[in-house]
Amino acid sequence: MRFISWNVNGLRAVLGKNFREAFEALDADFFCLQETKLQEGQVDLQLPGYYAYWNYADKKGYSGTAVFCRREPLHVTYGMGIDEHDHEGRVITLEMDGFYLVCVYTPNSQDGLRRLDYRMAWEDDFLAYIKRLDAQKPVIVCGDLNVAHQEIDLKNPQTNRRNAGFTDEERGKMSVLLDSGFVDTFRLLHPTEEGAYSWWSYRFRAREKNVGWRIDYFIVSQRLAPQVAEAAIHAEVMGSDHCPVELRLTE
Numbered sequence: 001m002r003f004i005s006w007n008v009n010g011l012r013a014v015l016g017k018n019f020r021e022a023f024e025a026l027d028a029d030f031f032c033l034q035e036t037k038l039q040e041g042q043v044d045l046q047l048p049g050y051y052a053y054w055n056y057a058d059k060k061g062y063s064g065t066a067v068f069c070r071r072e073p074l075h076v077t078y079g080m081g082i083d084e085h086d087h088e089g090r091v092i093t094l095e096m097d098g099f100y101l102v103c104v105y106t107p108n109s110q111d112g113l114r115r116l117d118y119r120m121a122w123e124d125d126f127l128a129y130i131k132r133l134d135a136q137k138p139v140i141v142c143g144d145l146n147v148a149h150q151e152i153d154l155k156n157p158q159t160n161r162r163n164a165g166f167t168d169e170e171r172g173k174m175s176v177l178l179d180s181g182f183v184d185t186f187r188l189l190h191p192t193e194e195g196a197y198s199w200w201s202y203r204f205r206a207r208e209k210n211v212g213w214r215i216d217y218f219i220v221s222q223r224l225a226p227q228v229a230e231a232a233i234h235a236e237v238m239g240s241d242h243c244p245v246e247l248r249l250t251e
Helices: 011-015 019-026 116-134 168-178 185-189 222-227
Strands: 002-007 030-034 051-055 065-069 075-078 091-095 100-105 139-144 182-184 216-221 228-233 245-249
Touching (some): 002 019, 030 139, 116 168, 139 245, 182 222, 216 222
Antiparallel strands (some): 030 065
16 A cells, blocks of 8 residues: 655645646555645546545635545544644544544644644644544554654754754654654664655755755554555655655555
């Protein structure tokens, strides 16, 4: 089974570039998007052979997630069931026969860390949510988690110490998540690989210079780790300030 996750930073913009070509080339069984920045009815995206599920933010042009899958889920839910968190279109959960797939766009702590306290509450609630799922079936979490976990996961760790996405608080929450029975699949297969990033600033030719961050993940329940056959970052795919990331599981 092949899974793709991509923060498209505005689906309408990427549709005008290379989305369909990338979608077809990546040939995923499950294709998850974050930051679609859409409201219902704003695009007519027909992807033959795929079921489509959308979660929209109340605020126009903001956040949003989508999942396209070749297999019809047993059940689909939107959000975490917590009103404080469920107005920004950040979570879609598909229940399949053997696992749950959770597509998530984690809130950014923002400039000046003005949303860090909210981010900490989100992290606690999201971990509790996926642990409840994990008690029933293995879980695959994918998306833009808005954190570079270790120094190896960004180009300039020293100058980003208190910047959103690399605070001790955010990194600590990721450590707690992984210590709760989950695995970062990329680091499982590539424990020491440097220069592997999934997001680059639009400024200062950062992508050209590969001055980036790895903030897009596939995280799975520990008991799925033996099935992880591939974990890749498709830096060659353009169209967004993020690139797609991939997980392949044996069945």
